[in-house]
Amino acid sequence: MANLTKVQRRRKTLGVLGDLYAILIYTVLYIPVVVMMIFSFNDQRYNYYWSGFTTQWYGKLFGNHALMDSLWYSIVIAVLATVISVVVGTLGALGLKRYEFRMKKFINGMIFIPIIVPEIVLAVALLIIFMNVGFALGMGSILIGHCTFCIPYAVVTIKGRISGDGNTLEEASMDLGANRIQTFCRVTLPSIMPGVMSAAFLSFTLSIDDVVMSNMLSGAKNTTLPVLILSMNKSGVTPDVNALTTIMILVIVACMLLSNAVKAALRKRSQAA
């Protein structure tokens, strides 16, 4: 009896220790985000130390043309990269899962390269190729770079959602008289939609946060927001960037919560039906 309580007591202590440990880790992960937000209210042009509360940066940031231009540039690239990666990735995931062809093993191996190899290596390799064929650096080169690492993630994410039971549903659909495109839109796509959505979300976040690829492949003129931040680092990142990043993270979290709420509502409805 005494033994049992000892075990129980031990479990309880371990449980409390576990909770404390988890809280500690979460604190460390959230400290940078919270500090970033706090310093967006800093009343100082150069963000080295705290010198008073202000909300002026939230108004002023829209007047900072360099910042707004780079934000717009980043968003356009991220949207395009997401669309291309999701289309190529969805088709690729289906093709690589369902068909056998000679190069399949090789392509599967190639897909893992951008995921595993350090990004700088791929960026530099692309840079050398572009310079050699005379492809001008700019939005096109950054876009190709981003797609090159987003497509593999999209393929892997979507492949995980394709059921292993072959294409019986598709065959049934075609036997019932639907053509290939109808079958794709009405049968295949809905069944892998959750994977497609997470691939889109992943591609967008990877692209908009990317520094290395954009830094190596951007031309002299325009650049993305992360590259601008990297270049500010020597002189100090100004508080309007903190304000902008704060807005961005709030928007992303809001979208996340909204999409979760929509998903939950849809699930409830389909259960009720």
Next chain:
Amino acid sequence: MSTHINDTADLQAISRKRDVRRKTIPALAQAGPVSVWMILFVTLPMLFIIYISFMSRGVFGDVVYEFSTESYQTLLDATYFKVILKSLQVALFTTVLCLLLGYPFAYYIARKPPETASRLIMLIMIPFWTNSLMRLNSWLLLFQTSGPVNNFLQWAGIVDAPITFVYTDGLVVLGMITNMLPFAVLPLYSSIEKLQKSLLEASSDLGATPRETFFRVTLPLTFPGIFSAVILVFIPSLGIYTVSDMLGGGKVLYIGNIIKNQFGAIRNWPLGAALSVLLLVITGALIFLYTRFAKLEDMEVV
């Protein structure tokens, strides 16, 4: 007889044609774009960078297209060799700490009911949707010479004079660990979660102490997760230059910074290419080891 042969030949032709329509065309349409993209923008650049690494640098920073191992010899120079060793050290240190910190954390999450666990995982991901450079910048703000951490240490009487944290390897490692931790936690979590509880119960029923159960059942069975974590933390840490740029202020140089510089102001492409090939070789070796006891496709990368 001859018509019969003709019939089968016709049938074969028809079935081949049907096969083309039913299989080849959709296979091409689906797997084609991704294959072309990967060959154009992964295979070719990778082969080309290996090729460039065996060329040499011209007087004006151009590439002289003649075979030479000059770049690889340069890597053995004391200055570069030191940087390579230091990068390996820092990456190794980051990996070990991420594993030590991440394993108990992943274990904690994996023991929770699935609903709670997926919420806890989500809670790890949210900070990572904030721009990574801005998160690094926060550490810089906290650890400034006149920043909050130094102020606190002085106020508490722990130190007399402020400590210089900024632009040191220590701060860079802190930045590395906080940036890399999720890449260790996620694969660890999914391998611990797959672990069957019955095995642990069997182990303890057979008289093993919790410690024995951990070292002889849990740890070996979650080894694929551990190795995935090693790959996903060690390799990026080895090549990353943003952390050392942001927190090292150009004073802390790792392989990634050196590569970047060769393609910027210094303009020595073959040397940068040789360093990239070094990273490729290290990556390849680790992946080869991994495939000896687990399938690459099973690696939890997302």
